[in-house]
Amino acid sequence: MWPLLLIAILSALVQLFLPWWSIALVAFGVCFWRSRTGWQAFGAGFGGIAVVWFLYALFIHLQTDNILTGRMADLFFKTQAPVLLLLITPLIGGLVGGFAALAGRQLKDAVAAKP
Template sequence: MVMYCILLLAAVLVTVLHPWWLIAPLAFLIGGFCTRSASRAAIIGFAAVFTAWLACACYYSLPNHQLLATRMAGFFLLPNAWTLIITAAIPGALTGGLSAASGVLVRAMFKRNKPV
């Protein structure tokens, strides 16, 4: 839960202020330091970045009554604006999940084995 909250807040700040690809090193570092299981890091990273990108897309889309999102959805032959907004959050979520899992695996690779 702590990793989810940290990554969610950091992802929102990075999404609003910086390029989208900074999600990857951010999730890599937070995943490497906050959890020990790669599968858990992948799920938490996916969920946190998905939530952050979905929130940011809604923040930008709802004030203008989804005018641009509706037009873009029609361009991509999607049924409505919400489908576009959810579809747009998936690449960021995959990036966050895979980066967080990679952070855990890289940390495990450099961890010393205890002597027997």
Template sequence: MKLLQILALIIAGYIAGLFYPFWSMAILAFIIGFLFNLNGWVSFFSGFIAIFLLWGIHAFWIDYETSSQLTNKVAPLFSSNNYKLIFITATIGGLVGAFSTLSGTFFRNLFRKKRSNAYYQ
């Protein structure tokens, strides 16, 4: 189930990235977190892993295709190299995805029926 949520996030995020702005990934992560019935920590880490991989691979691919033109200019501003900049990008995306899936899971829990405490009275 966890792997299914990760794959769904990666595929939906990639397809949404083709047609919509970058922040649409957060909305998709929220929806997928709502649809899958996972607990908080599992939802958080699956969202982080999925979007971290998606943004990291995408940033690396763009860096490779453009011969590192932009990262060679931006990396000295942060006194780092190209790969650290890609890692920072992937980490920020992973955190956004993690908190979005966690929010979707908590939103689903709002509608969950509570157990009655009739046996403990």
């Protein structure tokens, strides 16, 4: 449970100063350090990043009064439904975080298994 919270907090802070892909480094590092299984690592990485990206997308949606998210949904999906964009955004971020966290856990297993 707390790797998810740690990933969410650290990735929210890191995204203020570094590029978007820095979330992968956070998820990788946290799950290399403190995950028990591959499923737990993937879930923590996916959940931590997806929550942050959803909240940020929702914040932008509310700040711009549906203008930006509506235009982006029209540009990418040819629809005026910003809800689709609010669902796809955390899915993409969550997959990046989940696979990075799983890679961190797998590297930990590989390092520990060396003779």
